[in-house]
Amino acid sequence: MFMCRAKLLGSRAPNSLARGSRKLHSKFLKVSEEIVDAIATGRPVVALESTIYTHVRRNGGVPATIGILNGIARVGMTSEELVELGSTAETGSALKVSRRDLGYICGLGATGKHLHGGTTISGTMALAHLAGIRILGTGGLGGVHRGGQTSMDISADLTELGRTPVAVISSGCKNFLDIGLTLEYLETQGVCVGTFADGRVGSVDFPAFYTRDSGVKSPRTIANEKEAAAIIYAQSKLPVYTGIHLANPVPVEFSIAKGELDGVIDESIHLASMEGYQGSENTPFILAKIKEASGDKVLQANRALVQTNVKRATRVAVELAKLEKEYDARV
Structure with a gap:
């Protein structure tokens, strides 16, 4: 289920991202309820690459760890999801996902090839922007x-x-x-x-x-x-x-x-x-x-x-x- 409402993007999203894209996003992108709520209520959110473990909450923020799990782009991952993604990184089966790879890994996910991937800065930025997040650590x-x-x-x-x-x-x-x-x-x-x-x-x-x-x-x-x-x-x-x-x-x-x-x-x-x-x-x-x-x-x-x-x-x-x-x- 796609959980990122259009109002989160607002005027910050280029037309090419917002135009006719809701149906596609429902299949390829999932934003956690916590992140949706944090952005909607004006709480500070920090985007993180999925390979980074942090102490964001201690400093008053909401961590939005970003990665690809089972062929779906995730913005905001649970500890269980991070462990699952981390285990594939250790075995070398997780892909390194830049902007250019987002369509590839999510598209293969739609065909039944459910791959995992850790996002680079460019991949993390692209997904963070879709969710309305403006800061990446x-x-x-x-x-x-x-x-x-x-x-x-x-x-x-x-x-x-x-x-x-x-x-x-x-x-x-x-x-x-x-x-x-x-x-x-x-x-x-x-x-x-x-x-x-x-x-x-x-x-x-x-x-x-x-x-x-x-x-x-x-x-x-x-x-x-x-x-x-x-x-x-x-x-x-x-x-x-x-x-x-x-x-x-x-x-x-x-x-x-x-x-x-x-x-x-x-x-x-x-x-x-x-x-x-x-x-x-x-x-x-x-x-x-x-x-x-x-x-x-x-x-x-x-x-x-x-x-x-x-x-x-x-x-x-x-x-x-x-x-x-x-x-x-x-x-």
Whole structure:
């Protein structure tokens, strides 16, 4: 049963999403009753990739874990459903689902092939927007790979940000990506990019996942969650149909020095090229090599940044809910 009412989409949904689509959605998309109720009553909701476990509720938000279960896109999953999806990920039978794969996996589900899948940022954003959710908390953003100007190896996360009005809060890009080109590409897509100052004064670096300092300055600096919420609110009211990227640096105590990782990354990129790892296979290979070389440091940093990103996303969602109640009541 399709549980997402048209009123949840409102003016935020492009006509192409809303026009004549209710019947199709009833077969392919399920939004939990809790998420429907939370959006309808103005409670703060945070979209999450189905591979992330969080403490959203502790900070006053409603977690909307997104994934594909038995060929049906789910927005808001129970603990039992998460366990079921997680077990397929462990066996390697779950698909990695980007925007391009949503029709494929849901279409096969309609034919009786009930596949499971974990959504990437682009897939999560697309489904979150359909449900009326405007904030996504995640680990790291995809980007332009080194040499991307010739290989065209560019993450779908970036183009999704250019066309879907969801604010993504992450710890920037993975260290092995070309951060300068990534920011240039996001500028071309019309995406507002800002980094939380965390008490720092003046311009700050755009973070590089495991490290706070990438050597590349952030286009904008954001003081706190209230400012972030105001940006999201203003953009929704203009309206501007692009996403926003809010970069949240890994906590200082878990940040790994840039120079400590540069050599490992260069060697990993070289090995990936020599062994023929390309496209979607490239990132997991390089990450595995970085973890092998760095051990517990990377694991601890990864755990810390995911937790702080989701916490910050929840606080932004809470501030956004306050703004909406305050300003919309005046209309």
